[in-house]
Amino acid sequence: MTAFHNIVVVGGGGAGLRAATAIAEANPLLSVAIVSKVYPMRSHTVSAEGGAAAVIADDDSLDEHAYDTVSGGDWLVEQDAVEAFVREAPTELLRLEHQGCPWSRQPDGRIAVRAFGGMKKKRTWFAADKTGFHLLHTLFQTALSYQDIVRYDEWFVTKLLEDEGGVHGVVAVELATGRIETIIANAVIVCTGGCGRVFPFTTNANIKTGDGMALAHRAGAPLKDMEFVQYHPTGLPFTGILITEATRAEGGWLLNKDGYRYLQDYDLGRPTAEPVLRSMELGPRDRLSQAFMHEHAKGRTIETPYGPIVHLDLRHLGAHVIDTKLPFVRELCSKYQNIDPVKELIPVRPVVHYMMGGIHTDIDGATPVGGLYAAGEVACVSINGANRLGSNSLPELLVFGARAGKAAAEYVRELKTGPRSAVYAQGRDEERRLRHELGKRTEGTERIADIRTEMQTTMEEGAGIYRDGDSLDKAAVKLHELRERFDRAAIDDHSSEFNTELIALLELDFMLDIAQSIVACAGRRTESRGAHQRTDFPKRDDEHFLAHSLVHHSGRVEYLPVTITRWPPGERVYGR
Amino acid sequence: MSAHQQPVSAFWWLHQWSYLLFVLRELSSVFVAWFVVYLLMLVSAVSAGQGPYEDFLAWSGQGWVLVLNVVALAFVLLHAVTWFALAPRAIVVPRVPPWVVLVAHYLAWAVLSAGVVWVVLR
Amino acid sequence: MKNTPKTITMQVTRFRPGEDEAPVVQSYEVPLRKEWAVLDGLNHIKDHLDGTLSYRWSCRMGICGSCGMTVNGKPQLSCATFLTDYAPGPVRVEPLRNFPVIRDLVVDISDFMEKLPKVKPWLIHDGEPPEGEFLQTPREMDEYKKYSMCINCMLCYSACPVYALEPEFLGPAAIALGQRYNLDSRDDGAEDRRDVLASAAGVWACTFVGECSTACPKGVDPAGAIQRYKLTAAVSALKDYLLPRGARR
Numbered sequence: 001m002t003a004f005h006n007i008v009v010v011g012g013g014g015a016g017l018r019a020a021t022a023i024a025e026a027n028p029l030l031s032v033a034i035v036s037k038v039y040p041m042r043s044h045t046v047s048a049e050g051g052a053a054a055v056i057a058d059d060d061s062l063d064e065h066a067y068d069t070v071s072g073g074d075w076l077v078e079q080d081a082v083e084a085f086v087r088e089a090p091t092e093l094l095r096l097e098h099q100g101c102p103w104s105r106q107p108d109g110r111i112a113v114r115a116f117g118g119m120k121k122k123r124t125w126f127a128a129d130k131t132g133f134h135l136l137h138t139l140f141q142t143a144l145s146y147q148d149i150v151r152y153d154e155w156f157v158t159k160l161l162e163d164e165g166g167v168h169g170v171v172a173v174e175l176a177t178g179r180i181e182t183i184i185a186n187a188v189i190v191c192t193g194g195c196g197r198v199f200p201f202t203t204n205a206n207i208k209t210g211d212g213m214a215l216a217h218r219a220g221a222p223l224k225d226m227e228f229v230q231y232h233p234t235g236l237p238f239t240g241i242l243i244t245e246a247t248r249a250e251g252g253w254l255l256n257k258d259g260y261r262y263l264q265d266y267d268l269g270r271p272t273a274e275p276v277l278r279s280m281e282l283g284p285r286d287r288l289s290q291a292f293m294h295e296h297a298k299g300r301t302i303e304t305p306y307g308p309i310v311h312l313d314l315r316h317l318g319a320h321v322i323d324t325k326l327p328f329v330r331e332l333c334s335k336y337q338n339i340d341p342v343k344e345l346i347p348v349r350p351v352v353h354y355m356m357g358g359i360h361t362d363i364d365g366a367t368p369v370g371g372l373y374a375a376g377e378v379a380c381v382s383i384n385g386a387n388r389l390g391s392n393s394l395p396e397l398l399v400f401g402a403r404a405g406k407a408a409a410e411y412v413r414e415l416k417t418g419p420r421s422a423v424y425a426q427g428r429d430e431e432r433r434l435r436h437e438l439g440k441r442t443e444g445t446e447r448i449a450d451i452r453t454e455m456q457t458t459m460e461e462g463a464g465i466y467r468d469g470d471s472l473d474k475a476a477v478k479l480h481e482l483r484e485r486f487d488r489a490a491i492d493d494h495s496s497e498f499n500t501e502l503i504a505l506l507e508l509d510f511m512l513d514i515a516q517s518i519v520a521c522a523g524r525r526t527e528s529r530g531a532h533q534r535t536d537f538p539k540r541d542d543e544h545f546l547a548h549s550l551v552h553h554s555g556r557v558e559y560l561p562v563t564i565t566r567w568p569p570g571e572r573v574y575g576r
Numbered sequence: 577m578s579a580h581q582q583p584v585s586a587f588w589w590l591h592q593w594s595y596l597l598f599v600l601r602e603l604s605s606v607f608v609a610w611f612v613v614y615l616l617m618l619v620s621a622v623s624a625g626q627g628p629y630e631d632f633l634a635w636s637g638q639g640w641v642l643v644l645n646v647v648a649l650a651f652v653l654l655h656a657v658t659w660f661a662l663a664p665r666a667i668v669v670p671r672v673p674p675w676v677v678l679v680a681h682y683l684a685w686a687v688l689s690a691g692v693v694w695v696v697l698r
Numbered sequence: 699m700k701n702t703p704k705t706i707t708m709q710v711t712r713f714r715p716g717e718d719e720a721p722v723v724q725s726y727e728v729p730l731r732k733e734w735a736v737l738d739g740l741n742h743i744k745d746h747l748d749g750t751l752s753y754r755w756s757c758r759m760g761i762c763g764s765c766g767m768t769v770n771g772k773p774q775l776s777c778a779t780f781l782t783d784y785a786p787g788p789v790r791v792e793p794l795r796n797f798p799v800i801r802d803l804v805v806d807i808s809d810f811m812e813k814l815p816k817v818k819p820w821l822i823h824d825g826e827p828p829e830g831e832f833l834q835t836p837r838e839m840d841e842y843k844k845y846s847m848c849i850n851c852m853l854c855y856s857a858c859p860v861y862a863l864e865p866e867f868l869g870p871a872a873i874a875l876g877q878r879y880n881l882d883s884r885d886d887g888a889e890d891r892r893d894v895l896a897s898a899a900g901v902w903a904c905t906f907v908g909e910c911s912t913a914c915p916k917g918v919d920p921a922g923a924i925q926r927y928k929l930t931a932a933v934s935a936l937k938d939y940l941l942p943r944g945a946r947r
Contacts, residue, residue: 105839
């Protein structure tokens with residue numbers, strides 16, 4: 001079967017919904033479809049907790065937000081994109097406010113802002129500590145009022161149709177029925193989010209398998225800066241559930257096994273009772289996660305069955321602050337850790353949280369492949385560089401979701417030709433491939449869960465917070481072996497209706513691609529910058545590596561110089 | 577797609593105490609109706625004079641009528657109590673805690689009942 | 699803790715369309731670990747015992763709303779319900795009630811997805827929005843805050859006998875979300891939502907069982923939202939009847 005839309009948005013999270021509404025507003029005559037493997041309100045945007053940064057306070061300025069972002073990203077940042085980002089972020093957050101988002105307020109009814117890691121001013125808007133949840137539901141519910149946006153809920157995209165350097169649609173499977181459909185489109189916007197599930201211990205939801213990155217990669221778009229994987233310093237052991245940075249913004253402390261605020265030993269400032277911006281617990285995530293590793297090496301963390309931990313201390317904040325500003329943290333601690341942060345210490349350890357890298361796009365979300373756009377975590381513009389600052393990702397997905405939507409609407413307006421018959425043939429080929437996957441994998445000797453687990457362990461050991469040439473080489477060899485074993489993987493389930501095992505197989509296929517890209521880029525970047533720390537090359541090397549890595553599907557890696565407008569590379573200074 | 581329609585058991589209301597309570601409350605409307613009928617019978621008997629009124633009292637004194645009225649009273653009480661219990665959730669007054677709304681309902685009930693008692697026993 | 703059994707039996711309802719005429723129960727032994735949610739048990743089955751078992755899950759932190767199931771007869775988020783609470787077992791896992799079953803533990807929620815837009819769950823504001831933000835005090839926000847916490851997990855529909863018997867009923871979550879906007883100081887859409895909310899399939903279908911609020915994992919209190927709207931609807935109907943046109947609202 002074949003359907004047609006002018007623009008197909010893959011992914012129904014924050015970026016996808018924003019892109020779709022931007023298209024509907026730019027040109028109401030266009031037919032827009034959102035194809036998502038989950039119902040849009042289940043998307044992982046829902047899990048974001050702490051907040052969304054945008055300049056609104058009187059004492060703040062766009063330049064300060066831009067500088068914090070550039071220095072936070074260790075200068076591996078497109079500065080023209082950052083300037084657009086900080087300029088448009090307040091408009092986007094206000095737009096959400098006008099759509100009903102319940103932003104937390106000051107007593108007089110104006111928007112409240114809180115401190116956040118690496119930010120020199122208080123500029124993080126928040127909806128208690130369920131910011132992503134409220135943001136996503138506001139976007140989704142508002143999108144319901146756009147009756148012309150077509151939704152393919154619980155459809156899994158398996159391929160982008162690509163012909164003569166342009167993208168012309170997707171092939172997707174309807175989960176409920178197993179129906180495979182070719183959806184022709186003049187443009188495709190990929191908004192599928194990150195790929196945290198490539199690692200064993202992550203805050204990311206089960207659906208975060210890098211689908212969009214792999215889809216675009218296979219369609220010819222390079223992936224950018226894939227070696228930059230963010231570890232959030234505070235995840236709950238065992239589950240990996242995120243404990244928001246807002247806990248530290250509200251005044252929480254990180255303590256080692258001796259009850260000592262160890263961050264003071266890592267050039268992050270002096271401990272004070274009240275939180276100080278860009279200092280100590282409000283330092284950037286890469287530096288905090290690295291400090292944890294050093295504490296561990298010194299034997300000053302606490303061993304648990306689920307790895308070493310330190311403690312996050314919120315007790316001095318009191319029940320009132322915790323209940324009004326951090327109620328979800330209290331709920332999560334109680335449910336998943338059986339502790340009350342009002343009275344007890346929270347065990348935490350660094351956890352894979354966010355992918356700075358992604359599909360290479362320009363400032364309008366356009367990839368080098370005609371008609372292919374990307375926005376949100378799946379994309380890499382890059383405003384995040386080598387390390388994203390907390391609370392920049394939510395405004396990023398709004399700003400660049402909207403930009404990609406407008407750019408795609410403009411692209412299809414100027415497009416003169418429709419797809420050639422070759423595109424339809426590709427659709428039929430893909431349908432055959434999928435039927436084959438479903439049928440042939442009866443005799444295999446490998447279980448997908450085993451391959452997945454080994455891939456995750458390989459990534460943690462080879463490409464974790466600290467890497468070196470040796471660990472990365474080993475990881476590359478292992479991933480190659482896993483790719484071969486994947487071809488022999490069997491599935492138990494050969495039915496059509498809601499076959500989640502087939503989806504898990506296709507996701508693993510994508511994840512193996514992504515894992516290889518991460519390791520390939522990390523192996524070639526022989527310097528340390530932001531979240532990419534090489535023990536064999538501990539210094540930043542601006543001479544050779546003030547450049548984005550671009551990895552092509554062939555495995556070739558090239559470098560693209562960073563755009564610098566106003567902030568020449570300097571030292572990242574926190575706490576002094 | 578051949579989805580399976582989950583059947584609803586005829587005894588679904590026995591599966592959970594809250595469901596049973598709900599069905600009993602629904603059932604209470606029958607007894608409320610009975611009290612209305614009983615009241616109309618009383619009014620009719622009173623208007624017909626001393627004789628019919630005494631006949632009515634004698635009829636009401638029979639065992640089965642007494643039992644019926646006791647059961648009906650229990651159901652009407654159930655109805656009233658559950659009705660009051662939901663009042664604070666339906667009537668949300670700014671800056672007034674829900675328990676005040678609940679207590680106000682019980683107070684109003686007490687005052688009305690006292691009024692009735694005063695009229696009857698005067 | 700010496701006597702704690704190391705495994706627990708999970709009795710999972712299976713339904714494979716085309717294969718099973720009616721749902722069947724299949725038992726699996728899974729490790730019983732302190733930290734394991736019912737969902738972790740299902741994942742163990744899927745990864746190591748039987749890859750054909752299908753269910754939805756995503757965030758595993760009780761916020762995405764995917765993993766609602768009936769656990770030992772009660773609607774629950776399987777990521778937020780722990781195996782040890784059911785020890786020594788067995789623990790029964792069934793699909794959410796009151797929905798058609800697509801496969802195993804996966805239910806069809808398209809009925810809700812069609813009803814939700816009917817209550818117009820978006821902000822309707824007469825005229826242009828302000829230059830900056832709408833002012834809204836914390837007290838004004840408290841008016842609707844709890845109704846905005848709905849994660850659309852469908853546990854309330856599963857708990858509601860009215861929805862079971864009267865599939866036309868809009869249902870607890872949809873009505874609560876309509877109320878969420880009605881009570882928002884920035885919204886002027888209450889009149890637009892009235893026809894749907896105050897209809898026979900709207901609040902008046904509800905007979906206040908109250909189980910939706912008991913089942914809700916996020917403290918939304920849809921039952922309260924519905925009762926409150928009944929009063930609102932009754933008062934405005936009365937006003938329509940008694941007042942001349944110009945004086946209404």
